[in-house]
Amino acid sequence: xxxxxxxxxxxxxxxxxxxxxxxxxxxxxxxxxxxxxxxxxxxxxxxxxxxxxxxxxxxxxxxxxxxxxxxxxxxxxxxxxxxxxxxxxxxxxxxxxxxxxxxxxxxxxxxxxxxxxxxxxxxxxxxxxxxxxxxxxxxxxxxxxxxxxxxxxxxxxxxxxx
Ligand code: NI
Numbered sequence: 377x378x379x380x381x382x383x384x385x386x387x388x389x390x391x392x393x394x395x396x397x398x399x400x401x402x403x404x405x406x407x408x409x410x411x412x413x414x415x416x417x418x419x420x421x422x423x424x425x426x427x428x429x430x431x432x433x434x435x436x437x438x439x440x441x442x443x444x445x446x447x448x449x450x451x452x453x454x455x456x457x458x459x460x461x462x463x464x465x466x467x468x469x470x471x472x473x474x475x476x477x478x479x480x481x482x483x484x485x486x487x488x489x490x491x492x493x494x495x496x497x498x499x500x501x502x503x504x505x506x507x508x509x510x511x512x513x514x515x516x517x518x519x520x521x522x523x524x525x526x527x528x529x530x531x532x533x534x535x536x537x538x
Contacts, residue, residue, distance in 0.1 A: 383536050402460045403521055405448040408470055410479040413438045414495040438482065444526040445474075447508065451518030461518040469515065473507050497525045497533035505535055 378386065415438050416430040426434040433439065447470055451460040477487055483495040489503045501523045509520045526532035 383538065399452045401450055402453055403448055403450045404460050405446050406463065406466050406470060408445050408475060410443050410475055411440060412443060412478050412481050412483050413440045414483040416494055416496060441527050446524040448522040449512055449518040450521040454517065461516040465515055469508065469511050473511055474504055497527050501525045501533055501535040505537055509537065
């Protein structure tokens with residue numbers, strides 16, 4: 377039955393259960409920023425169709441975005457530190473695993489894990505998740521909860537690992 381619930385309902389039940397047995401579940405987030413170039417282009421399509429679907433993002437000679445990303449982790453509060461995860465550790469993990477690989481890079485050409493994939497926000501956060509999730513699990517009692525990636529002021533994508 378749990379499987380059929382929405383993420384929102386699941387989260388509510390998890391928090392409810394955690395409070396009931398005396399564990400408080402806290403969500404903490406780190407905002408980061410990176411600049412990167414890309415091109416959205418499906419090689420199977422004509423130039424016209426790519427321009428129709430991807431608009432300015434299909435520009436042959438690349439273009440850049442100022443990306444804003446929020447990484448949210450959840451977990452119980454460690455009684456010894458008062459932290460879910462030390463922000464210092466979260467910063468290091470996100471910097472080493474993601475920012476060092478994408479900031480001031482061409483997402484199509486320079487980033488190993490995006491090779492052969494369309495460099496949309498959606499595809500980027502799924503790949504970021506695969507990298508960050510095990511690293512966070514290994515380094516703390518916290519779990520990755522959400523990655524939010526904002527490509528422009530108006531458009532963003534979120535991934536909850538499901
Ligand atoms: Ni673009």
